[in-house]
Structure formats: structure tokens, C-alpha cells
Amino acid sequence: MSAxxxxxxxxxxxxxxxxxxxxxxxxxxxxxxxxGITRPLLVTDKALAGLPITAQALDIxxxxxxxxxxxxxxxxxxxERNLExxxxxxxxxxxxxxxAFGGGSALDLGKLIAFMVGQTRPVWDFEDIGDWWTRADAxxxxxxxxxxxxxxxxxxxxxxxxxTNSETHKKKIIFHPKILPxxxxxxxxxxxxxxxxxxxxxxxxxxxxxxxxxSSPFYHPMSQGIALxxxxxxxxxxxxxxxxxxxxxxxxxxxxxxxxxxVAFQKGLGAIHALSHPVGAVYNTHHGTTxxxxxxxxxxxxxxxxSDRIEAAAAYIGIKGGFEGFYARVMDLRSDLGIxxxxxxxGVEESRLDELTEMALEDPxxxxxxxxxTRTNTRALYEACMQAR
Numbered sequence: 312m313s314a315x316x317x318x319x320x321x322x323x324x325x326x327x328x329x330x331x332x333x334x335x336x337x338x339x340x341x342x343x344x345x346x347g348i349t350r351p352l353l354v355t356d357k358a359l360a361g362l363p364i365t366a367q368a369l370d371i372x373x374x375x376x377x378x379x380x381x382x383x384x385x386x387x388x389x390x391e392r393n394l395e396x397x398x399x400x401x402x403x404x405x406x407x408x409x410x411a412f413g414g415g416s417a418l419d420l421g422k423l424i425a426f427m428v429g430q431t432r433p434v435w436d437f438e439d440i441g442d443w444w445t446r447a448d449a450x451x452x453x454x455x456x457x458x459x460x461x462x463x464x465x466x467x468x469x470x471x472x473x474x475t476n477s478e479t480h481k482k483k484i485i486f487h488p489k490i491l492p493x494x495x496x497x498x499x500x501x502x503x504x505x506x507x508x509x510x511x512x513x514x515x516x517x518x519x520x521x522x523x524x525x526s527s528p529f530y531h532p533m534s535q536g537i538a539l540x541x542x543x544x545x546x547x548x549x550x551x552x553x554x555x556x557x558x559x560x561x562x563x564x565x566x567x568x569x570x571x572x573x574v575a576f577q578k579g580l581g582a583i584h585a586l587s588h589p590v591g592a593v594y595n596t597h598h599g600t601t602x603x604x605x606x607x608x609x610x611x612x613x614x615x616x617x618s619d620r621i622e623a624a625a626a627y628i629g630i631k632g633g634f635e636g637f638y639a640r641v642m643d644l645r646s647d648l649g650i651x652x653x654x655x656x657x658g659v660e661e662s663r664l665d666e667l668t669e670m671a672l673e674d675p676x677x678x679x680x681x682x683x684x685t686r687t688n689t690r691a692l693y694e695a696c697m698q699a700r
Contacts, residue, residue: 465573
């Protein structure tokens with residue numbers, strides 16, 4: 312039988328064991344023990360370190376005889392200095408596993424601490440390029456339990472971590488299959504105390520992941536379906552979670568949407584993330600909020616290639632008016648959530664757009680955009696994103 316070049320070929324991978332539901336944090340110690348962790352280091356961020364939910368997690372570990380160790384020197388956009396500090400604490404404490412606890416920054420850094428503790432090469436040698444991940448000593452990677460406290464990045468079901476180079480201000484994706492947590496605990500009760508701005512920004516991050524994966528030109532029908540349902544869950548539940556922070560049903564659906572977005576984006580990301588990553592690295596802005604700011608402009612940028620696809624998504628979600636209706640719903644959602652109208656409102660300077668453009672074109676997300684990103688059209692897109700919408 313002759314080969315047909317139109318038949319697609321792809322490599323797929325789907326995530327880890329997820330323990331989902333209110334109150335599931337109580338199982339934390341049991342899951343540590345089941346993965347062989349006897350001296351866990353709980354990695355979280357500075358804002359979470361003093362909150363009751365973090366104390367609750369540490370109490371659970373301590374009561375089970377697993378100690379009470381925490382590392383919280385995690386910046387909003389974590390860098391290699393945070394990583395080195397975390398590795399020092401991990402090694403000096405004789406730990407044998409990580410509980411990554413928090414939003415995307417804490418989850419990413421916790422995963423990278425567990426990854427790098429057994430490596431001898433610099434972390435940048437494991438950037439997500441080709442087969443660079445094979446350089447790692449897989450036997451040196453410590454086990455990881457992930458406990459998200461936001462509903463956004465989906466890092467809890469991901470095989471990578473984002474790390475900012477503090478000297479170049481460039482974000483790098485560090486990848487290895489064994490960075491995937493052994494167990495993820497998704498307890499929506501942990502997200503109830505999030506500030507409204509974080510509920511908004513992380514929720515829009517989940518939408519960006521689903522939207523870009525859905526729009527990506529690559530072949531991955533499993534991710535395509537997950538991305539579509541993930542978008543529906545965000546449009547339906549993010550306004551509810553924002554308006555009523557104690558709505559556990561909406562919170563739970565948002566946790567699902569976040570994990571779905573991270574699973575789906577192995578199909579590809581695009582210009583939303585390619586623009587957002589440099590801005591976050593240079594200006595230390597919140598990643599999901601930055602995604603939300605540029606989202607409508609990127610929709611317009613990609614319209615020629617995705618209008619039919621977005622029209623189909625709008626119909627499934629229950630949005631009337633095809634592409635225009637979908638765009639309007641995104642604008643309404645941004646407005647309802649108090650998202651800034653443009654990048655200038657986030658402190659981005661016109662004088663740095665050339666620099667940001669070069670960084671965007673180097674970002675790995677760039678290659679998944681439905682419309683090819685060039686120096687000229689990417690610079691023009693940044694200019695469009697500066698103005699308030």
C-alpha cells in the first residue's frame with residue numbers, strides 16, 4: 312500500500328494522576344508516602360508562605376511525621392537565583408522530594424528544584440530545544456507532588472518549568488518528561504482566598520492556553536477537543552468565580568479548565584504567549600494578566616487564518632455572532648475582570664518595543680501561531696497592543 316502524505320503523524324502525551332475535589336489536600340501526606348517521599352520540601356511563593364492554607368499543608372505533613380520544611384523565596388517570574396537558593400535549602404535539609412504548592416511560579420520552581428538537584432550541568436542546558444532533555448540524568452530527579460492554589464497555568468500537569476534568566480531577562484522553558492508531578496492534588500477550596508486580580512489573571516491564562524492550542528495549525532485532535540471544552544468552562548465559570556469567590560462549583564470548573572489548557576497546549580501556543588513572555592521577563596508583569604491584555608489584538612492579527620475555527624468554537628460555547636461575537640465576549644470578559652486595556656497601562660515603554668520584538672521572535676511559542684510572525688508584523692502587533700481597547 313502506497314504512503315499517503317496527507318495522513319498526519321504526531322507524538323502525543325497526556326498527564327499524571329489527578330486527585331480532584333474539595334478537601335483532597337488532606338491526602339497530601341499519603342501521596343508523599345506512596346511516591347517514596349519521607350522528607351518533603353514544600354516550595355511556595357512569598358505571598359502564600361504566611362497564609363492559612365500553607366500552614367494547613369505543613370500541619371498535614373508534620374502530623375504524618377514528614378517534617379515541616381518550606382522554601383518560599385520565589386519571585387513572580389522565578390529566575391536561576393531563586394533556583395539556586397532553593398537547591399541549597401533542599402540539599403542542606405536532606406530532602407528527598409518536593410511538594411510544589413501555589414500558583415504557576417511556585418509550581419514551576421518546585422518542579423525545577425526537584426529536577427536540578429541531581430544534575431551537574433547548568434539549567435540552561437535543558438532548555439526545550441530538540442532533544443536537549445536527554446542530557447539530563449533522569450535517575451537524579453526527585454519525586455514531585457503538585458498542589459495548585461490558583462486556576463491558571465496548569466503547571467501541575469506539565470512536563471516543563473519556565474525560568475527567567477536574570478541577566479538577559481529572557482524566559483526559557485526547561486523540559487524533561489520526569490518533571491511531570493507523580494501526583495497532583497486539585498482542591499478547589501485552596502483557591503477561595505485568591506485576590507480578585509489573581510482570580511482574573513490566572514483564569515485568563517487558562518483561556519489563553521485553550522484559545523491558542525485550539526487555534527494552532529498543528530495536528531492534535533485530542534488537544535483540540537480539550538481546548539474547546541476548556542474555553543467553554545472559562546467563559547461560563549470565570550465571571551462566577553470572580554463575582555463570588557466562595558462559589559466552589561465555579562472554582563472547581565476553573566481548576567479543570569486550567570489543567571485542560573496545559574494539557575491542550577502541547578498542540579502549540581502562539582502570539583499571545585510570544586508577546587507576553589518578553590513583557591513579563593522585562594517588566595515583571597503578571598503572566599496571565601499580560602496574556603489577557605494582548606488577547607484581542609492577537610485575535611485580530613490571526614483572524615484571516617482562524618475565523619472559521621473561531622466561528623465553530625463560538626457555536627459550541629453558545630456565543631452568537633461567529634468571530635465577531637467571540638471577540639466581543641473576550642472584550643466583555645476583560646472589562647468585567649478589570650484587565651488593563653493595553654500594554655502602556657502596564658508600564659511597557661514604546662522605546663523598548665524593538666527589543667521586545669526580537670525577544671518575541673525568539674520565543675518558542677512564536678512557531679505555533681497560525682499567522683507567521685515576522686519582525687515587521689510583530690513590531691506592528693506590539694504597537695497595537697500598547698493602545699487601550
